[in-house]
Amino acid sequence: MQQSTLSDTFAQDGTYAWFRLAVSILLSTLGGAGMWAVVIVLPAVQTGFGIDRADASLPYTATMVGFGVGNYLLGRVVDRFGIVPPLIASAVFLGIGFALAAMARDIFLFSLAQGVFIGLGTAATFGPLLADISHWFLKRRGLAVGCAACGNYLAGVLWPSFIQWHLQFADWRETYLLIGGICLVTMVPLALILRRPPPEAFLSASSGSSAFGTQTTSLSPAALQMLLMIAGVACCVAMAMPQVHIVAYCVDLGYGVAPGADMVAVMTGAGVISRLSSGYIADKIGGVKTLLIGSVLQCASLFLFIPFNGLTSLYLVSLIFGLSQGGIVPSYAVIVREYLPAREAGQRVGLVIMATIFGMALGGWMSGWIYDLTGSYNAAFLNGIAWNVLNMAIAVFVLMSGRTGTQATLRR
Template sequence: MALTVAMAGLSSWVPSLHSLLRSVLPLDGKGVMQNHYEEVFRNVPNAQLQLSFAGTLMELFVDLMGPVFQVLSSRYGIRPVLVLGSLVSVLGLELAGFTTQIWHLYLTQGVLFGAGASLLYVAAMSVPAQWFNKRRGLGLSMVSSGAGVGGVVLPFLVTEMNKKLDSGWTYRILGFVCLAVNVITCLLIKEKYPQQPAAAQQNLREIFDFGILKDTNFLIWVISTMISVMGYFVPFFFLPSYATHLGLSNSDGTSLTAVMAACTCVGRIGIGYISDTIGRINALILGHIVASLAAFLIWVFADNFGVLMAFAVVFGLVCSSYFALMSPITATIVGIDRFPTGLSVLLLTNMIPVFGPTIASAIETRVSSEPYFSYKMFTGVTFMLGAIILIFLKLKMTKAVLSKI
């Protein structure tokens, strides 16, 4: 069991590359790779906007492939899907290193890497759930913490590789790293309940059923996640540029992002441990409320590096509670038999929060307020609204305010 959890955690580190690549191709055009490709495509109209779409497309495919994973794993088992995801994600990164046109990034970084990372991520989050009962929250949070580790290490590596080599070799080296990590994962990860041959004869409706959305509790859970995750992305996208707006250096902005990512790693494990004590939904409600208050009470009043760092630490510790607890909460709501379908549907609906920073940017351009104020409010409101919906879900399921669930 411990080996399977470790390998799943290693595998979950690889999809964190999609978050990294999204952060270096941000909407505000401040990213390392974005700056490089803007220079390469300086004669292309609206190059900045076109380049940012590569990151959006990648996010969409990361969430889109959940149903595909469900179908393939039901027919062929987990390991072949892991191998496929590894090959596709590595191929996407390697080919991205030869980019000469913007649309090349759409196909390589966006479609290929996004699809491969999705297959890896769903496998990493679904297999360990088979091995835990009492400590499922802690076990799965340890797995998801691998993405936090990647978020700390990778930005610095990418920056240095871009300085000393170029973005083409940066992509290729990241591809080699993915290949090495996933070869180990594919060899060692193990299912507790291997797919039975007879199950391969199931039709598509039996393997993946959108009828799960008829479960009112699951539907409420999905709505809550869509709203709260919108707020999760905003600080990661705009905190560095906000630091620059205050007169801080680019390195200060990078440090804030790195600290926030490091805290997500610690926070995911911590929230997993807490969830096994007070209940998983209770822990997520607590995490959402603290994240909301961090935006309202710290980020709103942040006018120097020290206060911004305090926000990065507090927000980082609790903002990714959903990613640590989405698997155990989904299993609690729909049961272990319907868990694979529930997780796939949940990830599919996470396509909507991808546009959270875009929505926040649209609001920012249309309101008359001080710069970045709407980003702070958007973050706080989405997390608080997600918490309120979860409280309603808890009361509906247990009929008690202080119940452990």
């Protein structure tokens, strides 16, 4: 009886799995400092280095590149060695990165520290953590992945407030040193809590159909992976239009910077609700259908931005947009676990997450480029809608391929 109880405790969806999820959310919130700190200190960095706004934006671009590449590279490490080594490396990289950035004497060195150390360090606390936690849940996998993904948004709520408060007493260099110290001191012991490997029974199959998830498809793993990556780029090109340009859009409309910043906060806060609800829905209907629902809702909300440009209307549409888009990215992790080999979850989730990040970068640039050509954001919104339609089409195709695969299995 005692042995059975112990086994149940560490089984999928068991007590330990929920405890592990709580630790993962905390780690993701701490490690997420790397994505938000550079945004908050940007004006101070620009002033300190005596550079223009374009050059001051380079560190953020470098961070996102490191973050995207790191999701794939560290995902491969997770598949081979588990989540603990990447998380410890993340803590060390963040500690070193923030320290080097604080000591940087020019924007090039600052950008290098942001991209190589902080970007890579932050990456371990997103895609790799989602892949790891997916092994510990079966009935509630979608909800668990959605909860773990919320850590990234929670970081966007907590870290900017902390940084703004600390900047009242110290300069940005001292603030960076403090952030690096906090990450190093807190993340290493938290990472060691996650030393227990995933349930062996769940990962025991190394080949054949049993090594895959619960869903069947007529697509090869390589084809499905490529489609998910294209879908990831497409949905995030669309997603980037409001998230990256809403502040500039508000300025163009004469509302100023503050309302735009508030709308970003509204999108992020609503995104947390979206990720939790989408995870719950994914457990009921599957990852592909959840992705399709989120994509359709995001497309509809993008349409709403065009005619409704009053201040109150924009707040409301931003709320609708946040509730629509927040669950899209975590849905890809659920799809990977449903259709692709469990032992390759880290690198496969990392590849899709990397594609979504590159989609955000492409979408942010493309929307600005279209604005420069047309003098209006309406065409940029329409461009986002077109990319969103591509994402919806891929989701429908994967869903139909799954049905074809099931029918072929039944015939055999």
